[in-house]
Structures are given as C-alpha cells and as structure tokens.
Amino acid sequence: MGKKAVSRETYRTHCHVSMNEPESAGELAKCLTSHLRERVTDEDIIVVCIGTDRSTGDSLGPLTGSKLLEKRLENFYVYGTLQYPVHAVNLEETLSLIEADHPHAFVIAVDACLGYLQNVGKVTLNEGGVTPGAAMKKKLPIVGDMHINGIVNVSGMMEYFVLQNTRLYTINTMASLIADTFLLVDQSLSKQDILRRGKAAALPVTFHNDDDHIRFLREASSAEQADNKHKKSHHRYRRK
Known part of the structure; x- marks a missing residue:
C-alpha cells in the first residue's frame, strides 16, 4: 500500500x-x-x-x-x-x-x-x-x-x-x-490483568456492581503495580 x-x-x-x-x-x-x-x-x-x-x-x-x-x-x-x-x-x-x-x-x-x-x-x-x-x-x-x-x-x-x-x-x-x-x-x-489476578486471589469481598469490583482490585494491587512500574524503564533515550 x-x-x-x-x-x-x-x-x-x-x-x-x-x-x-x-x-x-x-x-x-x-x-x-x-x-x-x-x-x-x-x-x-x-x-x-x-x-x-x-x-x-x-x-x-x-x-x-x-x-x-x-x-x-x-x-x-x-x-x-x-x-x-x-x-x-x-x-x-x-x-x-x-x-x-x-x-x-x-x-x-x-x-x-x-x-x-x-x-x-x-x-x-x-x-x-x-x-x-x-x-x-x-x-x-x-x-x-x-x-x-x-x-x-x-x-x-x-x-x-x-x-x-x-x-x-x-x-x-x-x-x-x-x-x-x-x-x-x-x-x-x-484491565484484563487486574481481573485475572483478582480471580486468582479469590478475595472474600462483596461487590455491588462490576465498577466496585474493578475499583477494589485496582486499589488492592496499586502497591504491586507501583513497584513494577519502578522496575520497568518505559522508554530508552539515546542522544544522537
């Protein structure tokens, strides 16, 4: 093309x-x-x-x-x-x-x-x-x-x-x-990763709707995500 x-x-x-x-x-x-x-x-x-x-x-x-x-x-x-x-x-x-x-x-x-x-x-x-x-x-x-x-x-x-x-x-x-x-x-x-990890954890919490579920999983895993974020370099700069 x-x-x-x-x-x-x-x-x-x-x-x-x-x-x-x-x-x-x-x-x-x-x-x-x-x-x-x-x-x-x-x-x-x-x-x-x-x-x-x-x-x-x-x-x-x-x-x-x-x-x-x-x-x-x-x-x-x-x-x-x-x-x-x-x-x-x-x-x-x-x-x-x-x-x-x-x-x-x-x-x-x-x-x-x-x-x-x-x-x-x-x-x-x-x-x-x-x-x-x-x-x-x-x-x-x-x-x-x-x-x-x-x-x-x-x-x-x-x-x-x-x-x-x-x-x-x-x-x-x-x-x-x-x-x-x-x-x-x-x-x-x-979102898919949060849902997958949330299912594996089988957290004993009652949710009123899907939004509450997603919000809880995001907050519960925020520390882990922050740690992973610091371990990753999201871009590589090379000056030319």
Missing part, C-alpha cells in the same frame, strides 16, 4: 482506518488488542517509533513516540521520540539495545510511508516487520513482529521532497490517532 516503508517480505494488512473517522482509534485498538492477546504471553511489548524530526513527512514516528510517553502506558516500552528519534543513523544500535534489554520481546514498529492518492490519511496495522527507508534506497534492517504505517503523502517521483512538503496537520492527526490507539490497548490489557 505504501512504498517508503514496505518490507521486502510480503505482509498482510489486518486493519486499516482513516485518520478523519471518529471511531478509528477504537477500531484499530480492537484489532491490535486481539492480536496481542493471541500472540503475546509474558514477553515485553516494545513500540519502536521510526523517523526523524528533520523532515515533516518522516516525523510521524518520533511525534507518535512523544505522544505515547505523555500517555504513561503501563504495558509498552517506547523507543523513538522527537527529542531522541530512532532513524537510519542509530537504528541498528537501538535494535541491539532492545535485544539486550528485552530478549524475546514482541516488537511493534511505527513508521510513515508514501502510497496511492486515495490512501493518503489511512493508518494500517500489518503483519510482519517493516523496512524503513526502502524508497530512499537505504539498506536498513527489518523492524518488528507487526507494524503500523501512516500513509502521509503520495508516492512517485522525488519522494524526499514529497516527504519534506507533507502537511504537519496530517502528521499530527495521525500521531494522535496512533497514540490514542495504544492508550486504549494499554487500558484493555491492564
């Missing part, structure tokens, strides 16, 4: 949404949550946001990463922000760090790409890894077990200049959509 970030491997699109539809984040989150529950058990989940803040069209990844940090996610580690982007120069080093710090992790890549005119503004969730910089003839490693692409502009001639002339509005809207998607997934995974 897009050229810039298309992997050399054939991948399958699981879900595609438009950045202008109000229910897009919910639809994308539902699809991503389903796949994570099927494929991830105890592995760390890494989000690698690829791109550079020096090009508007290629800033989708780092802008998304910065928005994700603001969400304070509980179930994801985030690499790549506006301040510390993950790009062609440091991509291999970043992947080596991830492998060292999170062996056997499940990696989701986020990247911008170019595509057909009718697809500009769409965000897709795809199976398999992405090859960043493919349209620029850069030889970079494939990233991710799954990847999210934002189709930011039209592919064709002079793609470097096309990326430079992409609207910031488009990038910001897509980044917000992807960040909102991960927040919804994070909340869903956290």
